[in-house]
Amino acid sequence: MSTRAIAIENVKTGEVTEAVYEHPFAVRLCHWVNVVSLFVLVGSGLQIFRAFPSFGAKIPQKDLLHWPKAFALGGWLGGALHWHLTFMWIYMATGLLYLGYQIFSGNYKQVLFMPRDVPGVWPMVRHYFFFGPKPPVKEAYNPLQKHAYTSVIGLGVLSVLTGLAVWKPVQFSWLAWMMGGFHLARLWHFLVMWAILAFVFGHLVMVILHGWNNFVSMLTGWKKDPEYLSK
Amino acid sequence: MDSPVDNRKFKSINRRELLKLAPVVALGAFAIPKLQKPLLKTGLGFSDWASSKLFRSGHLAPTFADSELTPFSKFPINDYDVDDPQVDLDRWTLTVSGAVQKPGEYTLAQIQALPKVRQNTRHVCVEGWDVIGRFGGVRLSDFLKMIGADTTARFVTVECADDYYESLDMATAMHPQSLLCYEMYDEPLTRQHGAPLRLTLPTKIGYKQAKYLMDLKVTHVLERAGYWEDQGYSDFYGL
Numbered sequence: 001m002s003t004r005a006i007a008i009e010n011v012k013t014g015e016v017t018e019a020v021y022e023h024p025f026a027v028r029l030c031h032w033v034n035v036v037s038l039f040v041l042v043g044s045g046l047q048i049f050r051a052f053p054s055f056g057a058k059i060p061q062k063d064l065l066h067w068p069k070a071f072a073l074g075g076w077l078g079g080a081l082h083w084h085l086t087f088m089w090i091y092m093a094t095g096l097l098y099l100g101y102q103i104f105s106g107n108y109k110q111v112l113f114m115p116r117d118v119p120g121v122w123p124m125v126r127h128y129f130f131f132g133p134k135p136p137v138k139e140a141y142n143p144l145q146k147h148a149y150t151s152v153i154g155l156g157v158l159s160v161l162t163g164l165a166v167w168k169p170v171q172f173s174w175l176a177w178m179m180g181g182f183h184l185a186r187l188w189h190f191l192v193m194w195a196i197l198a199f200v201f202g203h204l205v206m207v208i209l210h211g212w213n214n215f216v217s218m219l220t221g222w223k224k225d226p227e228y229l230s231k
Numbered sequence: 232m233d234s235p236v237d238n239r240k241f242k243s244i245n246r247r248e249l250l251k252l253a254p255v256v257a258l259g260a261f262a263i264p265k266l267q268k269p270l271l272k273t274g275l276g277f278s279d280w281a282s283s284k285l286f287r288s289g290h291l292a293p294t295f296a297d298s299e300l301t302p303f304s305k306f307p308i309n310d311y312d313v314d315d316p317q318v319d320l321d322r323w324t325l326t327v328s329g330a331v332q333k334p335g336e337y338t339l340a341q342i343q344a345l346p347k348v349r350q351n352t353r354h355v356c357v358e359g360w361d362v363i364g365r366f367g368g369v370r371l372s373d374f375l376k377m378i379g380a381d382t383t384a385r386f387v388t389v390e391c392a393d394d395y396y397e398s399l400d401m402a403t404a405m406h407p408q409s410l411l412c413y414e415m416y417d418e419p420l421t422r423q424h425g426a427p428l429r430l431t432l433p434t435k436i437g438y439k440q441a442k443y444l445m446d447l448k449v450t451h452v453l454e455r456a457g458y459w460e461d462q463g464y465s466d467f468y469g470l
Binding site: 010028040049051061089169177182183220 | 234235236237238239241244245246248249251252254255258261270271272273274275277278282285286287290292293301304305306307353355356357358359360361362433434459462463464465469470
């Protein structure tokens with residue numbers, strides 16, 4: 001592990017605990033900016049969807065769902081487009097900064113799902129969903145986490161590509177073509193959003209289950225008493 | 232592992248790391264009512280700027296086979312006011328003004344004397360729906376040539392019989408698929424679809440493709456971008 005670890009001594013009791021620097025500043029910054037961006041993009045996206053809540057023909061229009069206005073952002077289509085077309089740049093810039101940092105710092109090794117992680121996926125699934133024994137924790141991210149965090153980056157890339165195909169179906173006609181045409185690109189964009197939301201849901205459940213020290217590490221970078229250092 | 236640090240020092244390290252995230256709080260500016268509007272306007276303006284940079288004058292919008300056309304009866308009629316503004320088709324002329332050598336009134340016959348173009352292209356509405364229609368007309372670029380337009384001017388603006396108004400950047404106006412359209416589905420434009428003359432712009436969003444044209448102006452200065460633009464939609468909205 002390349003993660004930096006330190007020992008902390010409590011001056012009063014003399015007790016020594018450990019902490020590791022898990023999340024570099026760039027990763028934490030991107031994470032929290034992205035929380036805001038996703039919130040805005042999903043909210044405004046659903047308001048945009050309200051203008052034509054269908055993936056079929058305009059005539060006759062068959063509405064897919066009437067999304068409540070309370071969960072939408074922007075007030076009306078034009079307002080929602082302001083939010084969407086502003087935060088998409090913040091979202092893309094954050095994505096590029098994250099990917100650039102991970103690649104050039106080598107920090108990606110901590111989280112990138114690799115073939116050697118494959119055998120570890122099933123034991124984690126069995127533990128989380130089928131009451132299986134807990135596999136030993138050896139590094140910051142277990143194989144299932146790596147799989148989730150790597151996949152969601154892929155979903156992020158897809159959200160941008162499908163979005164570009166919807167926004168610019170002429171200039172990026174090849175993108176729209178690859179997605180089965182403009183009409184379908186709009187559907188993929190919508191489905192990718194739900195896939196990202198599914199990730200967010202699972203992620204939040206895990207954060208709650210893993211407790212305070214784990215949560216704080218995404219704010220300060222430091223995780224106290226990580227499982228994988230204990231004897 | 233480094234030598235142990237004491238817990239107070241560790242706390243101050245943590246505080247410092249937490250403070251580094253202050254830039255995230257800057258995004259809270261979007262929640263301040265006074266700042267929200269100008270910030271979002273800047274964002275939309277940036278998107279429009281990027282759109283104009285992404286626009287390639289030689290890149291054609293996809294065209295479609297006749298079998299892929301949306302039936303004419305299912306081509307939506309969208310207006311902001313009335314379906315039929317009662318244009319007097321017999322006495323209609325297009326009034327041309329601005330940075331042109333030959334301003335004045337142009338009849339439909341004069342416009343139809345230019346080379347005719349037919350194309351099956353996609354019409355995309357800002358609401359999210361799209362249809363593939365068959366459009367016939369003359370290239371806007373041919374018409375601009377005929378009236379001796381100064382093509383170094385930045386905009387072409389139009390006004391309509393229903394008081395709708397729109398604007399186009401010159402690059403889009405000169406695009407080979409940008410048409411002054413007088414036919415849909417090989418029939419003269421119906422009143423609901425903008426008789427006698429409308430814009431067909433496969434590289435632009437639907438609200439730019441004004442119907443019932445009455446006035447056309449070539450201009451260096453944009454007085455107003457368009458009806459929907461004034462309500463808050465994008466000024467450029469290229470596809």
